[in-house]
Amino acid sequence: KQATSLAMKYSVSALDSMDEDTVNLFEDAAKRGTAYHKVMQYIDYFASGLSEVEEQINSLVKRNILTAEEKAAVDAKDIACLESGIMQIAREAEKKGRCHREQAFMMYKKASDVSDDFSSDDRVLVQGVIDLFINDEKKIIVDFKTSSLKDEKTVEKYKKQLYLYKSAVESAIGAKIDEILLYSFATGKTLKV
Numbered sequence: 420k421q422a423t424s425l426a427m428k429y430s431v432s433a434l435d436s437m438d439e440d441t442v443n444l445f446e447d448a449a450k451r452g453t454a455y456h457k458v459m460q461y462i463d464y465f466a467s468g469l470s471e472v473e474e475q476i477n478s479l480v481k482r483n484i485l486t487a488e489e490k491a492a493v494d495a496k497d498i499a500c501l502e503s504g505i506m507q508i509a510r511e512a513e514k515k516g517r518c519h520r521e522q523a524f525m526m527y528k529k530a531s532d533v534s535d536d537f538s539s540d541d542r543v544l545v546q547g548v549i550d551l552f553i554n555d556e557k558k559i560i561v562d563f564k565t566s567s568l569k570d571e572k573t574v575e576k577y578k579k580q581l582y583l584y585k586s587a588v589e590s591a592i593g594a595k596i597d598e599i600l601l602y603s604f605a606t607g608k609t610l611k612v
Contacts, residue, residue: 452565454489455497455604456550459563460521461485464501464510472498497604505561505600505609512555519552524587533583549584557597560584567605574610577601581612 461484462475472495479485485493500506512518525546530537533545551561562581568574585596599612 448565450489451492454485454492455565456521456563457485457489458493458498459500459550462498462501464506464513464518466501469495469499472501497607499607500563500602500604503602503607503609505559505602508555508557508559509551509553509561512553515555517553517555519554520550522549522552523547524549524584524591526587526590528583528586532586534579545583547580547583547587549588552588554592558588558592558594559598559600560588560596561600561602561609563602563604565604568601568603568608568610569606574601574612578612 458476458479461479462472466472466475476485476490476493476495476498480487480490509518523546525544527542528545530539530541530543533543549560550563553559553561560581562577562584564577566573581599581601585599588596601610601612602608603610
């Protein structure tokens with residue numbers, strides 16, 4: 420019975436059944452997250468200091484990559500991640516052409532690998548976008564989050580997503596991932612998964 424209820428692909432259409440306040444809250448968070456991800460996709464990783472980050476963000480608006488509304492959703496101080504240890508590693512990989520941003524993928528996985536709600540071994544299509552993949556001496560996946568990631572429970576909710584990313588990358592490059600990291604813009608901390 421469960422196998423017959425599996426969809427081939429999953430979306431966020433379940434939001435239709437949520438109340439309006441919850442939907443608006445979700446939409447605001449999603450717009451903010453999209454803005455931050457656009458900044459991290461296009462910003463020069465070698466920018467340093469608040470004024471250079473602000474210049475980079477303004478440049479993204481001028482180039483029509485970021486809208487004025489998206490710019491307003493991004494706090495340039497949060498992009499201090501460019502000074503973090505993991506972004507220093509990313510900069511070195513960028514020099515060698517081994518830093519990959521916003522990498523889209525599609526793959527088939529067993530439904531039971533995609534969600535704990537499914538026990539079926541039927542295959543479903545999974546698609547996603549990996550925020551940052553460093554394919555250097557160490558192979559590292561970094562996922563950027565606008566949430567605070569304050570506790571293990573919050574980190575735990577992202578594990579399934581990140582292991583799907585790991586599976587996609589390992590399949591694509593034929594090598595093992597050394598580290599999977601979450602970076603929180605809210606706290607400025609990098610957490611190992």
